[in-house]
Amino acid sequence: VTAKSIEDLPTPAVVVDLDVLERNIRSMAERALESGVRLRPHAKTHKVLEVGRKQLAAGAPGLTLAKTGEAEIFAAAGFTDLFLAYPIVGEEKARRLLALSDRCDIAVGVDSIDGALSLDRAFRAASRRLGVLLEIDCGLQRTGVLPSEALSVAARIGELPGLRLCGVFTHAGQAYLAENAQAAAAVARTEGDAAVQVAERLREAGHAIGEVSVGSTPTAREGMRVAGVTECRPGTYVYNDASQVSIGSCSPEDCALTIIATVVSVPARDRAVLDAGSKTLSSDPLWPKPGGHGFLVGRVSRIARLNEEHGVIAVAPGESFRVGERVAVLPNHACIVSNLHDQIHAARQGRIEEVWTVAARGAVT
């Protein structure tokens, strides 16, 4: 791409505003420092090495990822401290983790004996120990053991010579249903308290629980303040998105990532169509309540429906669009947009400074 300005980019294109990005990184890092917790940003949001490096430069000791394939890409690029906040399972993954542990500090999530056993075999055979954090379900009802089951599962994991149970972690994704920032903060306190209490009980039973890791973007700033929390893992804060605005965890001015699209059809007064559909914006809904497929910056009209290459705008009364016009879209969910695109255009005041490869895009295994 030879475009020097956002105005010259072929559309659709993903643009990140560097001033906003750097402010977001700095602001969360400062909050972590004030709160006395380590910030371990979830790099799933960007999957970009350059952004990860900015997060480390701002004070993060390492990054969070979900999948082994993502860790392989970041480790190959020189990142040396990674946590996979995900229940990694199976001997194929265990062998890859073993290879990764040669080049970086890597720890992973675990939430079952069967999963733990499948990791233990590979590390035990190599006379090594893999650091694992026990996932605690603090109300999301996704993965993780209930607080009431943590002690019995930890006891079994503690017996495995290939593993080292070094912490607990939670993810309060239910905060995405919060109606406002106050409600999200309440979720954060409940999450933090639950994680700290479980950690205390595990310590009383003799486990060396060093890490009490919590976090998501809506809960991060409050969760960091809970006494006993040692680490926080927000991801989306780096870019923010329409859902974060709707939940109340940021303002529109805090959103760094937009999609530049072109109006390709205006077939009726109340309808205009963008060259950005679900292949560009994804079909992910707006949180906490459905409300179209992204915000049109500076417009009241909403993107009412999507097909793969079509974003159909329901034109609001008093607004109009013309064929060829360019618009900026604030997507519902920034993380999934990153996963759809090979390149991100990093711009400052409209000028493109860098083009980043989304290095860990599609690394799902």
Add this chain to the structure above:
Amino acid sequence: VTAKSIEDLPTPAVVVDLDVLERNIRSMAERALESGVRLRPHAKTHKVLEVGRKQLAAGAPGLTLAKTGEAEIFAAAGFTDLFLAYPIVGEEKARRLLALSDRCDIAVGVDSIDGALSLDRAFRAASRRLGVLLEIDCGLQRTGVLPSEALSVAARIGELPGLRLCGVFTHAGQAYLAENAQAAAAVARTEGDAAVQVAERLREAGHAIGEVSVGSTPTAREGMRVAGVTECRPGTYVYNDASQVSIGSCSPEDCALTIIATVVSVPARDRAVLDAGSKTLSSDPLWPKPGGHGFLVGRVSRIARLNEEHGVIAVAPGESFRVGERVAVLPNHACIVSNLHDQIHAARQGRIEEVWTVAARGAVT
């Protein structure tokens, strides 16, 4: 990837059954031959050069695509007859189309004077003519001019020296709301009749309308039979998916593409979690009515919700899942799954014969 068998693939992985794929390609090609229409498959479904070559080998004269970037990739690989069934707009795209027209026959959709003018400038300046097909809205209310407006728009396009108005095209995507195959067939007849009538009126006005192009997978077999239709553009038929099964346009045995996933967590009797979420399956809904995030092959249980790396199964009474178990998922929407993955594993009776690159993945501009 060195796996020889589906059983050995790291998960999640996308697998295409070659026997089913080849039967789907053959069956649609035979129907087109019987009906006396050209089959121009929409390659957006697969974005794979090898699959496109199979479609040509079965009799298709060329392929349909949506975006200029997709055409560039297929043209570079030797495909010489392409139609972009999309309103291409703007001088940047026009310049790229001009370059493409050096190496292949390319035609594009148009549905506005402004769009047509932006293409005309580049081709007129080069003393060339770009073939365009006027898009007719036969009820989808997405892009396209209404039948009542076709004559006046065509009159303006016909005056542009850089364009050659050579056909009309429609897409009856409203068939995805059809409750069964009969309802979809009715949509197909309405679509075909509308397109043929518009073509007749344009011919009476002196336009050399050679192509009357219709189609989608649910409407293809019936639409081909409409007298006056010359070309049909189904896409999804090549793989099929859970939505096609639900609409009634195929049976589960006709589905060639599945995602192999692993159960990574069974935190409760009624809940199991797969290592395939919206990054693997997409958040696209099931058509014609929402109903989970894909079918679990051989199971009654459904994937009730998705996050990026989590597919949360609501375990049906009487069924159970164990950590480490592998499952096959028939996705809601095959086309968007193709866009999420770099590689497709082509297998026959469980053995992997080829690994295909999804060559046009992410080519959204």
